[in-house]
Amino acid sequence: MTFSLELVVHSTHEAGIKLGGIGAVLDGLLAQPAYNEKVKRTILVGPLNTADDLDMTRLFAPNNKFRAEYLTWRGENAVAPELARAFNQVERDYHVYIVYGKKKFGKYEHEVLLLDPHNANPASVSETKYFFSEQFGINSFRYESDGEYNWYLAAAAPSFAALGALVNWQPGRAALLAHEWLGLPMAFAALHRQPGAYKMVFYAHEVATMRPLVEGDRGHDTRFYNVLKRARQENLYVSDLFGDQTRNYRHAMLNAAGGFDAFLAVSDLTMSELRFLSPQFARRPISLVYNGVPAQTLNLDQRWISKDHLAAYAQNLLGFRPTWVFSHVPRMVLSKALWRDLRVMEHLDNMLAARGESATLFTLSTTIPAGRSADEVWRWEREYGWPVNHRAGNGDLVGLEIDYYRHIQEFNARARASRIVLSNQFGWSRDRCGGRMPAAMEFMDIRRGADLEFGQSIYEPFGIAQLEPLTFGALCCLSTACGCAYAIEKYGGLTLNNIVLADYITLPYGWSYPNARALLNIGSYERDQIEATESYRAAQKIMERLPRQGHDAWTLLQDGYALAEKMSWKVVAEEQLLPALENLF
DSSP states (O other), X not given: OOOOBXXXXXXXXXXXXXXXXXXXXXHHHTTOXXXXXXXXXXXXEEEOOTTOHHHHHHHTSGGGOEEEEEEGGGTEEOSOHHHHHHHHHHHHHHTOEEEEEEEEETTEEEEEEEEEOTTOOHHHHHHHHHHHHHHHOOOGGGGTTOHHHHHHHHHHHHHHHHHHHHHTTOOOSEEEEEETGGGHHHHHHHHHHSTTSSEEEEEESSOTTHHHHHHTSTTHHHHHHHHHHHHHHTTOOHHHHHOOOTTSHHHHHHHHXXXXXXXXXXSHHHHHHHHHHOHHHHHSXXXXXXXXXXXXXXXXXXXXXHHHHHHHHHHHHHSSOOSXXXXXXXXXXXXXXXXXXXXXXXXXXXXXHHHTOOEEEEEEOOSSTTOOOHHHHHHHHHHHOTTTSOOBSSSSBOTHHHHHHHHHHHHHHHOSSEEEEEEOSSOOSHHHHOTTSOTTOOHHHHHHSOSEEEEOOSSBSSOSGGGTTGGGTOEEEEETTBTHHHHHHHTTGGGSTTEEEEOSSSOOTTOOOSSHHHHTTOOHHHHHHHHHHHHHHHHHHHHHHSOOSXXXXXXXXXXXXXXXXXXXXXXXXXXXXXXXXXXXX
């Protein structure tokens, strides 16, 4: 008999709006024919802040492809009368708002159920806290001052009640996938209200316990992953080496999921981190379900057109047309390790100058998700030359951007053959980025035309973004803290010139530590030494592999597409996700 599932529920904070990696995963998987052939019905469930104008604008933006069918407070009701009555009963019982509709994923349409718990019934919230405490040992009072925790806890019970109304409390052959810790409260509510109705799956897009341990110590990935590797050999776990983690409510949530039916991890690193949580996780089978990589065909002429747009923009900004255009399109957060780009660029600058070549690195990153207003950007461009020059205190530079720009200034002041430009704006078009950007420029030019994409993170469970230009023939410079590096290795990609892997984790020959506890002493001094050596090696590889002949560019284009196709969402859905779901039954 052909395997099929009547229902798969995705519990996630990105149910309605794509905000980051989980949204990209949903976009990739839910659009696959194989998934839609095997899964008869898909419902995405999550919270929504209906009082946030930005959230509501994003939800109903044309590119979000969401079509509402139930918003009673706005007078929209296109669902069957019995479903409308059931939704309305949930709203009255729990003091919440429900938004229900359909969203397009590729050529397929799936159901989306969103719930605003702003004014959730206090009795319901108290009951949820009591259940969390009795069943999982989660002391909610310890975290009651944290707004994020309270938001997802308050949404848990009413979200599952609304789901029950939607499926008439008869899900059939069904699985509930909790995406990251934010999807767990609703999954726990399912265990409370309807135990056994769903096969429970935790989908680890990262391990929230581990991120602060990597980011919060100056040894970063160099320290953490060496400790983790040795700890597994010595049968030690995170609390043995880093102390009690229950002060972190995300860790408390993860621990409570240890009894689920199945676990999915987006990379080998994430799998190792899950097993590092506790003996309970170490004993459980965990399925690898990698993230997919975009695989699109492109010819060299199209690539050169995009590169020409980028080079023309660099000339308008900097007064010279670079031989090479580099890019980095990350979130402005510590884990992206932007300082490593500068370290590699310092070596590249000398090598480029020696060859009579030049380069521009465009870093597209902002601490403000919606970016700045177009009017402000155009004014700053006229007043002081944004984005080459920036200022703090006027809405331009904010948070981590300030420190990063200071390092850019220092680099640009001494560089001979290269410059770095920070575009701290959401969007990559003339209307968003000022009059010096070519009118024909579009966002995909930065993907199609860049010669190199940086992505040397200290914590990166997978890393889709740093591989997005792969299919277009760019070099991708990654760190060994990126989970995608392990997927690339399995598909034979490390033998290709397209991938430049910088290893900031492996300790140099002769560095000896007797045990895991001793490895905890690795700090910034040791990491700096390794980064100095490895950034030079990365720069050498980049200089050797930049395509100076047409045939070299063609080979990078062909090899990049072939590797991306092996790592595509189609492959992930057919060979990893669906077999993992089939094993549930």
